[in-house]
Amino acid sequence: MIARHRYLIEGRVQGVGFRYATIRQAERLGLTGWVRNLPDGRVEVEAHGDGRAMDALENWLWEGPTHARVSRVTRTDADQADHGTFRARHDPP
Secondary structure, eight states, X not given: OEEEEEXXXXXXXXXXXXXXXXXXXXXXXXXXXXXXXXXXXXXXXXXXXXXXXXXXXXXHHHHOSTTOEEEEEEEEEOOXXXXXXXXXXOSOO
């Protein structure tokens, strides 16, 4: 079953390589979607893929890369779009 979720990650998550580590992790898991920094210091992720892979990504988001300090991960349902790859977005929210 395909799952589609949007995550908002809070804590020390910008300036620590979070976006690019998320891309690498999502690619390893075979997920599609995107990740971007938000002006308020959070990171936003939208991911689509197999339910088990999505669970693995969510668990990883609580850890993040080495220098990240995650204090909260909020998950909501995402739209039905298929992004084809997993990439960083640089457009404003």
